[in-house]
Amino acid sequence: MARIKKGDEKAFELLLARHQRSVYNLALRFLNNPDDAADVTQDAFIRIHKASQTYTPDAKFTTWLYTIVKNLCFNVLRSRRSSDRSRRSSDIVSLDSEFMPELPTKEEQPMERIERKQTQEIVMRAVNRLPLNMKMAVILSKYHGLSYDEIAAIMGCTVTAVKLRVYRAKAILAKELSGIT
Secondary structure (H helix, E strand, O other), X not given: OHHHHOOOHHHHHHHHHHHHHHHHHHHHHHHOOHHHHHHHHHHHHHHHHHHOOOOOOOOOHHHHHHHHHHHHHHXXXXXXXXHOXXXXXXXXXXXXXXXXXXXXXXXXXXXXXXXHHHXXXXXXXHHHOOOHHHHHHHHHHHHOOXXXXXXXXXXXXXXXHHHHHHHHHHHHHHHHOOOOO
């Protein structure tokens, strides 16, 4: 960010290359819409570029970045609700996005692959039904591997609140998914 502040566009390109995929994946998992995820990704990096002159490293860069993405995702959801309450995306985003494909093992048979994919879609549907703060905490924890401290900073709450959200989300998911083998 210091190099970007000095006008180094190559530094911005490097930052974009380094973080674009994870930003897109977070937005895609949260919004379940590739177009909205692409818009959020673009908006996030536009905001970062504009803020480069005033950026101060109070926290890890990724914490700041994910906070921007979280806020943009919440804005998209608010906009969806206010502009068209009847519109709900039924697209299911697999746990294996196009950016993070999971290669089948040699032992995995085609039927096993289909069953695994179906299970992933059921799990993702259940995650999508969680309250927004629980959903964001689960996605940041499970799919992005962030610590509770990092999630708390991103979500603007305490570590205890994050732990509680994840705990409650797991309880809800366990209840909803109890029939899946």
